[in-house]
Amino acid sequence: MTDNMNTTDFTPEKSLQLISEMIEKSRKDFEKDSGTPMIVWGLTVTAVSAAVAYLLMTTGNPYWNFLWFAIPAIGYPLAYFTYGKKDEKRAKNFLGTAISGVWGTFGVLSILIAVIACFFFNEAIGYITPMIILLLGFSTTLTGLFVRNYVISSGGFITAVAGSVLSIAVSPETMPLLLAGSAVIALLIPGIILNLRKK
Amino acid sequence: MSSPFRKLNPLLHSELRLAIMSLLMELDEADFSYIKEKTGATSGNLSIQFEKLSEAGYIEIEKGFLGKKPRTVYRITGTGSKAFSEYVDALKSYLNLP
Numbered sequence: 001m002t003d004n005m006n007t008t009d010f011t012p013e014k015s016l017q018l019i020s021e022m023i024e025k026s027r028k029d030f031e032k033d034s035g036t037p038m039i040v041w042g043l044t045v046t047a048v049s050a051a052v053a054y055l056l057m058t059t060g061n062p063y064w065n066f067l068w069f070a071i072p073a074i075g076y077p078l079a080y081f082t083y084g085k086k087d088e089k090r091a092k093n094f095l096g097t098a099i100s101g102v103w104g105t106f107g108v109l110s111i112l113i114a115v116i117a118c119f120f121f122n123e124a125i126g127y128i129t130p131m132i133i134l135l136l137g138f139s140t141t142l143t144g145l146f147v148r149n150y151v152i153s154s155g156g157f158i159t160a161v162a163g164s165v166l167s168i169a170v171s172p173e174t175m176p177l178l179l180a181g182s183a184v185i186a187l188l189i190p191g192i193i194l195n196l197r198k199k
Numbered sequence: 200m201s202s203p204f205r206k207l208n209p210l211l212h213s214e215l216r217l218a219i220m221s222l223l224m225e226l227d228e229a230d231f232s233y234i235k236e237k238t239g240a241t242s243g244n245l246s247i248q249f250e251k252l253s254e255a256g257y258i259e260i261e262k263g264f265l266g267k268k269p270r271t272v273y274r275i276t277g278t279g280s281k282a283f284s285e286y287v288d289a290l291k292s293y294l295n296l297p
Contacts, residue, residue, distance in 0.1 A: 012293035022221035025237050091229035
């Protein structure tokens with residue numbers, strides 16, 4: 001569609017067709033790669049959580065909890081190189097802004113909870129993991145509702161409820177495994193679903 | 200006897216201007232290169248149409264920079280949004296849509 005898109009008049013049917021075509025074009029553009037951030041963060045959280053669980057179980061040294069800060073330390077550079085660089089948004093829509101807002105808030109709150117937990121160190125792990133799982137499930141539920149994908153929103157809801165309840169039953173050393181499992185259900189799988197949906 | 204057909208806004212009843220407005224109705228904002236890519240129009244033609252839409256108060260134009268590169272961002276205004284909705288309503292009268 002180069003200069004055939006001129007300024008001469010055209011029929012009402014053609015007008016309506018053009019409006020639908022343009023709306024569809026912009027929607028498809030936003031669906032493209034929309035799951036990639038969730039996959040990147042899902043892999044990072046799963047890998048770090050599994051590493052923390054392994055180190056806590058094998059050494060019993062609670063200082064390995066400091067490894068949680070590897071999530072933002074690895075996640076942000078990875079996000080920049082996988083999707084952030086090309087993400088210099090040439091257009092913004094409400095949906096994209098809302099989803100970015102939800103996950104941005106989740107990231108800030110999670111880091112804040114982890115920093116606060118450092119002051120209460122040994123006991124804190126029992127409280128921060130359920131809180132982060134709850135926030136993670138909530139953010140995924142909202143994302144699923146925004147994109148009208150009920151598999152994603154149900155996964156988020158199950159993560160929030162089951163993850164928080166189960167965290168009462170597991171030992172502090174195995175709790176990171178619960179977070180790893182939650183990241184798979186609430187980040188990795190929804191991310192893959194979103195990326196497959198666009199194809 | 201009055202016509203069942205409502206008058207179509209001549210400013211919007213033009214292929215390129217309608218394409219621009221349709222994109223901006225769906226978006227919060229978009230820059231020049233995005234709209235150029237989606238419409239497939241030439242830069243010169245696009246600039247002329249942006250100017251006409253801006254003069255009518257249908258879009259607002261914000262010139263700025265993204266890093267060191269100049270960047271122009273376009274947004275639909277309340278007047279533009281209302282005009283677009285009225286245009287779509289008028290279209291329906293031609294197509295017998297509810």
